[in-house]
Amino acid sequence: MGALLDTYLFLSVSFLCAVSSPSSFCKLRRKFSLNEMHKPGDVVLGGLFEVHYTSVFPEWTFSSEPQQPRCKGFDTLGFRHTMTMAFAIDEINKNTSLLPNVTLGYSMYDNCGALVIGFSGALSLASGREEQFVLEENCLGAPPVLGIVGDSYSTFSIATSNVLGLYKMPLVSYFATCSCLSDRQRFPSFFRTIPSDAFQVRAMIQILKHFGWTWVGLLVTDDDYGRHVAQSFQNDLAQSGVGCLAYLEVLPWDSDQSELRRIVHLIKTSTAHVVIAFAHESHMMELTDEVARQNVTGLQWIASEAWTAAAVLQTPRLMPHLSGTLGIAIRRGEIPGLREFLLQIRPDQNNNYENNMVRQFWEHTFQCRFDPAGWVEGGGALCTGQEDMKNAETEFLDLSNLRPEYNIYKAVYALAYALDDMMQCEPGRGPFNGHSCGSLQKLEPWQLVHYLQKVNFTTSFADQVLFDENGDALPIYDIMNWQWLPDGRIKIQNVGDVKRSASGGEVLKLNEHKIFWNFEPKKPPRSVCSDSCNPGTRMVRKKGEPECCFDCIPCSDGKISNKTDSMECTSCPEDFWSSPQRDHCVPKRTEFLSYHEPLGICLTTTSLLGTFICAVVLVIFIYHRSTPMVRANNSELSFLLLVSLKLCFLCSLLFIGRPRLWTCQLRHAAFGISFVLCVSCILVKTMVVLAVFKASKPGGGTSLKWFGAIQQRGTVLILTSIQAAICTAWLVSSSPAPYKNTQYYNDKIVYECVVGSTVGFAVLLGYIGFLAILSFLLAFLARNLPDNFNEAKLITFSMLIFCAVWVAFVPAYVNSPGKYADAVEVFAILASSFGLLGALFGPKCYIILLRPERNTKKAIMGRGTNAQLYITSGGRRTGMGALLDTYLFLSVSFLCAVSSPSSFCKLRRKFSLNEMHKPGDVVLGGLFEVHYTSVFPEWTFSSEPQQPRCKGFDTLGFRHTMTMAFAIDEINKNTSLLPNVTLGYSMYDNCGTLVIGFSGALSLASGREEQFVLEENCLGAPPILGIVGDSYSAFSIATSNVLGLYKMPLVSYFATCSCLSDRQRFPSFFRTIPSDAFQVRAMIQILKHFGWTWVGLLVTDDDYGRHVAQSFQNDLAQSGVGCLAYLEVLPWDSDQSELRRIVHLIKTSTARVVIAFVHEIHMMELTDEVARQNVTGLQWIASVAWTAAAVLQTPRFMPHLSGTLGIAIRRGEIPGLREFLLQIRPDQNNNYENNMVRQFWEHTFQCRFDSAGWVDGGGALCTGQEDMENAETEFLDLSNLRPEYNVYKAVYALAYALDDMMQCEPGRGPFNGHSCGSLQKLELWQLVYYLQKVNFTTSFGDQVSFDETVDAIQLYDIMNWQWLPDGRIQIRNVGEVKRSATRTEVVTLNEDKIFWNFESKKPPRSVCSDSCPPGTRMARKKGQPECCFDCIPCSEGKISNNTDSMECTSCPEDYWSSPEHDHCVAKRTEFLSYHEPLGICLTTTSLLGTFICAVVLGIFTYHRSTPIVRANNSELSFLLLVSLKLCFLCSLLFIGRPRLWTCQLRHAAFGISFVLCVSCILVKTMVVLAVFKASKPGGSKILKWFGAMQQRGTVLVLTCIQAVICTAWMVSASPAPYKNTQYHNDKIVYECVVGSTFGFAVLLSYIGFLAILSFLLAFLARNLPDNFNEAKLITFSMLIFCAVWVAFVPAYISSPGKHADAVEVFAILASSFGLLGALFGPKCYIILLRPERNTKKAIMGQGATK
Secondary structure, X not given: OOOEOOHHHHHHOOOEEEEOOOOEEEEOOOOOOOOEEEEOOOEEEEEEEOOEEEEEOOOOOOOXXXXXXXXXXXXXXXXXXXXXXXHHHHHHHHOOOOOOOOOEEEEEEEOOOOHHHHHHHXXXXXXXXXXXXXXXXXXXXXXXXXXXEOOOOHHHHHHHHHHHHHHOXXXXXXXXXXXXXXXXXXXXXXXXXXXXXXXXXXXXXHXXXXXXXXXXXXXXXXXXXXXXXXXXXHHHHHXXXXXXXXXXXXXXXXXXXXXXXXXXXXXXXOXXXXXXXXXXXXXXXXXXXXXXHOOOOOOEEEEOOOOOOOHHHOOOOXXXXXOOOEEEEEOOEOOOOHHHHHHOOOOOOOOOOOOEHHHHHHHHHHOEEOOOOOOOOOOOEEOOOOOOOOOOOOHHHOOOOEOHHHHHHHHHHHHHHHHHHHHOOOOOOOOOHXXXXXXXXXXXXXXXXXXHHOOEEEOOOOOEEEOOOOOOOOOEEEEEEEEEOOOOOEEEEEEEEEEEOOOOOEEEEEOHHHOOOOOOOOOOOOOOOOOOOOOOEEEEEOOOOXXXXXXXXXXXXXXXXXXXXXXXXXXXXXXXXXXXOOOOEEEOEEEOOOOOOHHHHHHHHHHHHHHHHHHHHHHHHHHOOOOHHHHOOOHHHHHHHHHHHHHHHHHHHHHOOOOOHHHHHHHHHHHHHHHHHHHHHHHHHHHHHHHHHHHOOOOOHHHHHHHOHHHHHHHHHHHHHXXXXXXXXXXXXXXXXXXXXXXXXXXXXXXXXXXXXXXXXHHHHHHHHHHHHHHHHHHHHOOOOXXXXXXXXXXXXXXXXXXXXXXXXXXXXXXXXOHHHHHHHHHHHHHHHHHHHHHHHHHHHHHHHOOHHHOOHHHHHHOOOXXXXXXXXXXXXXXXXXXXXXXXXXOOEEEEEOOOOOOEEEEXXXXXXXXXXXXXXXXXXXXXXXXXXXXXXXXXXXXOOOOOEEEEEOHHHHHHHHHHHHHHHHHHHOOOOOOOOOEEEEEEEOOOOHHHHHHHHHHHHHOOOOEEEOOOOOOOOOOEEEEEOOOOHHHHHHHHHHHHHHOOOEEEOOOOOHHHHOOOOOOOEEEOOOOHHHHHHHHHHHHHHHOOOEEEEEEEOOHHHHHHHHHHHHHHHHHOOOEEEEEEEEOOOOOHHHHHHHHHHHHHOOOOEEEEEOOHHHHHHXXXXXXXXXXXXXXXXXXXXXXXXXXXXXXXXXXHHOOOEEEEEOOEOOOOHHHHHHOOOOOOOOOOOXXXXXXXXXXXXXEEOOOOOOOOOOOEEOOOOOOOOXXXXXXXXXXXXXXXXXXXXXXXXXXXXXXXXXXXXXXXXXXXXXXXXXXXXXXHHHHHHHHHOOEEEOOOOOEEEOOOOOOOOOEEEEEEEEEOOOOOEEEEEEEEEEEOOOOOEEEEEOHHHOOOOOOOOOOOOOOOOOOOOOOEEEEXXXXXXXXXXXXXXXXXXXXXXXXXXXXXXXXXXOEEEOOOOOOEEEOEEEOOOOOOHHHHHHHHHHHHHHHHHHHHHHHHHHOOOOHHHHOOOHHHHHHHHHHHHHHHHHHHHHOOOOOHHHHHHHHHHHHHHHHHHHHHHHHHHHHHHXXXXXXXXXXXXXXXXXXXHHHHHXXXXXXXXXXXXXXXXXXXXXXXXXXXXXXXXXXXXXXXXXOOHHHHHHHHHHHXXXXXXXXXXXXXXXXXXXXXXXXXXXXXXXXXXXXXXXXHHHHHHHOOOHHHHHHHHHHHHHHXXXXXXXXXXXXXXXXXXXXXXXXXXXXXXXOOOO
């Protein structure tokens, strides 16, 4: 195989040519200065290793020749990697069974951790290392390099493979893990013995999942390795749902200390305790230095394979920070014999080449120097080369952890086995064309690739080595743990492994007890943004933060979450409520009047007691049925009455127990019928008494016939039947039914019976009331009839009790919730039943059992008394409450030969490219996309791989090409620009394919002649001084990687990738188009303008797409404008199934806006599928790459793409371009088939110059004279020149730079010695210097200059694709985006001009979830972006007053949420107000009572001298009236908003007023008894204790006791106003809390005690001789008083809020009116209406004999 010339020959294409005897030679202009090691052999393998950590870059000002970076920091382990390759080759050479008779050699270079040096090493390997290439027949020189082991960095491997891949030279990496290198189309000859990062990333995610680390930081390097890992990690982490990134930081490549400080400070302050670092060893050294400086501890580091085994980091200084690190490590292996080989290493004393790696290792290890200059004088040691390696303190000989070395070992053997397999081939049975075999003499690199693909062998360590279809090794990693032992030693312990399972997933095995944790508890740390939300809480996302960051909000009452990290709390079913922990639903507590609770037991007992008493009384009556007492007043009715009372007691049991349908229906019916039966019997009894009395008068006998036994029974039956009919109608029409009431309490079910029909219930009660009142009135009329025991008095008394109880029942029942309503009703039933039983049958049983002597007819008939009874009735009030419920240039291989008259080297292969050329003094290159795409042949490597074939002529791409030709033509005609210099051009078509574009770039750099004739004048193509292009970012990156080594200027017109702004990596790259960083921010501004928060992003599978994706995601997240619904990478290879999947995703997504950062060709393929699936209703946003793509602006696509908004390059005008284009004609004499003009002509006119088979098929023949002006083509439509304008500016930028250089005056130049550059001796870097300073204005008025990152001025137009009604398609300018003075993006849009492809003709809405209006909160959807959420209405009492609120805020204590929950409103206040009907009624009644008291007082004062007033101590009567007046007035203190003074005064005033009142009554009663006793013999002495002074004193003392009680109460625990929010959430009930319940009870008890005492004394004195001794009236009044206050207690207790006050006021007023009416009513009657009875005589004489 012929020697490969140095690539540099063809990049700088500048030879020093000479002719000497006996042979001609070409001398290299410059040889790369590299650290190297070599060994000759029959076959040489290359190696690229990192023997130095890093490099120091000089400042490139281009005012002098740029210097190469200087290597820094010797890496002992990197050198061991190098020596491992040397050992493997040495071992293979000794192996007689592998490659017999073939000696392997090596050439190994140090990349010094810098791409420019590593790439230079790769080019040096491919081209050879001789200073001169002697061109003799045998082509003397270094043997070819057949394969390369390396490089260690992914970025370096990508750059090298871009070049070597063009020539299919095998590259086997041992450490490059970037998943992008698995792309066989882009890297066809790349292999590796280390798994891909794709597997490593998934392995790390498995570790995170295993330990529950959901909040981690990610550090990556600023290169392809880091960017691909970042994208892969983010995507895989999001898909797995394992966790989130707290931060993603890119470590600076250039050791920027300020940036490192910032990053470490971020790590230090972050809440993430786990840090994953995908970084190179050199970057980790710099980072950990800063970590140690800032003393960052308490972190769990996870290392990528790049630094897991980095011994340089395993030092006592760094271990406090890094111990405990878990690392993914390359599979460990053992290499027998390696230690002995390493011990034999000695520096070559005769080789003084300063960059010899062995010498450098020796000097570093033994801290000595071979070159003593200045070193010995400074105290340094001199190296002898005989130092003892065994005793050296170095990790070089520590072979216990061979990992990268093992991969190198396998890589060398893989190449050797491939070569051996080729050597074993038998001619005629080979795998290549004609079954031929490869040979060392004629070996093509692709042949070795063929065998390398099929390598399969097993190492001595029993590991199988083979490559999959992507050239990747078997995926398996060890998991290592950095352990700092107590004795200070550092150990890297294997604690597990991760490998691929049979199903394709990752299987993680960890031995946790072996792991050392650098934390106090010696346990795995917790690393979560937010602790998991326990059951009973829900996650609330923090706006703008990752989904792992959330707050844990306890579930509201009634809601639960039973899982960890629940997104929402779920409402419990209707009959369930949340547990106290809110983690499960429990049945709601049920409430009903139960037999098992104290209240139910008491009521049941009382009911049964009443029943029992009825039974006893019934037995007594049956036993004594023949006695006069039983027989009087119809004994049959008495028996029936007892039975009905028994039923009344029993019916109360129906109100106790859980309501059932039958109990609900029966309870009121039984109650109603039983009581009607009872009252009917009483009514008939009364009627019979009246009838008998009337019959005793003359002519009244006939009335008795209507009241016989039959009539009495019939009357009872009829009256009872009416009630039965009412009940039946009620039950039939709207039957009572059990009801589960949840309005009273949220956490409790109150089982109650709803009455069904309130009217029915009211009629039932009304009917009972009617009969009771009727009975009372009749009995009252018959109370003084002659028959002493006509029962009228007892009936009157019983009916009075009955009515008082049921009048008190109504307000108590209405205001009592739940079971208390039943309790009140049962209490009323029992109280009234006991009242009837006691009043009617108590006296009779007393006589029957205790006074049998009075159970005679004579005694009954002879006993008489007069009784005056007064009854008062109360009013009825009703009340009701309610409760509210509630998101390449390589391998230029020459065949050397000697011919006459001159020697030459012939290109082994010339690239077959579409091209255009024009000669000139200076030639500029051009790279354009004249064809959309290429068709790749199948590369089986069984024959020579063919180049891809161009496909799809791009008319606009050709116009870009011709624009450059026009610009050069225009410059040549310009006498003021580059005078006396003619520019030429060489332009190539990249065919939309990297391999072709890169081939074009190399062809431009090396020239295009078939032979380089080596004569004195060096005939050949003139050098290319600069290149305009390429259009693709990925192509520009690849080309700049190579051209940047030689500082050849590349000015792109369309490559927008922000990565190209890196001046260290791309020092000679310029562009006339803004960077993608600006374009991305401009698009985000458009999204913000229209409120589009939910968008899809499409990118291409190249550097352009990946950088855009990363930039867009980061900027979108930082801006908070919106979220990505999806991020899809369009396949580069037109994979139709993948396109179908992507378009289906677009179609089904809820995102209505699609942003596409894609190339024109990919957009064509995508829109074909869009049209096929008929995807409409989308708003497309186009990047600059396809905004002006005329090929997409067709009637077929416009239904789908019309309305598109696009970011477009600044439009320009180029005068004269149209005329130039019209002059284009194909060269008839040039039949070269790839001539671009000929292809354009054939495409435009659908003809062929080559008629073979075309004319026969009916095709037209091209003449070259076709009329261009009338051709149907967009070629001549120059209304929208955008990329063309950039091409135009790029050409002029190069021309102005060249012109500036030519204007330089010698002695005043910018270079060393104030020299100038010249065309004859031009260095490329000199042109870069001038290009940096270019500043000119185009004829269109646009300024052209480059900023510090050599990007163009940042300005874009915003275009809109409009489909006009006439079918025409128009691309209209609707705005612009430019950078403001504050360096932000300013978008100017004319919305009136925009065409929207929607029925509404308005911008579409594109949101994942509609904004949550005020009154709702956002609830993130788990696993979805933060723009996706549900809008949950705020709970009762909470509000949100902003759109998209994350949380509802609780209203202040005194406020409640509005119905819309968007603001807080003051809670409705409830108290017994003067302004409400109830308050007005009570106030009016109170004032009425006060007024009546005043009137009575006036009457009594006026008639104070009359006997009726003077009787029974008139002074007490006046005091009693005053006290009653106070009683009426004190009720007003209970009305109105409670204040402190009213709360304190109300009960005190009430208590003292009533005690004063009752004391007066008590003293009155006592005086009556004393007078009666004094009238008896010897009783006169008692009167002295009841004189006026004693009476006043008694009243005063009794009242003072109450005053003392009140004072003690006020002092100890005073009543106070209280805002009660427990009754109603949305209402404040203002009430007075009594402070001390005991104090209130004592106050009431004292009143009760005095009242009962008064009642008992009055009852005893009721029949004293003095007819008007008031005892009867006092008895009657006290009976009313006690009945009212007995009914008050349960009513008060069960009444909430203001109703309790109303009940108390009602009791005060009722009892006050009772006392006033009973005591003063009869007297006022006599004073005013019967004055004749107001005499002493009448009073004393009115009586009846006993």
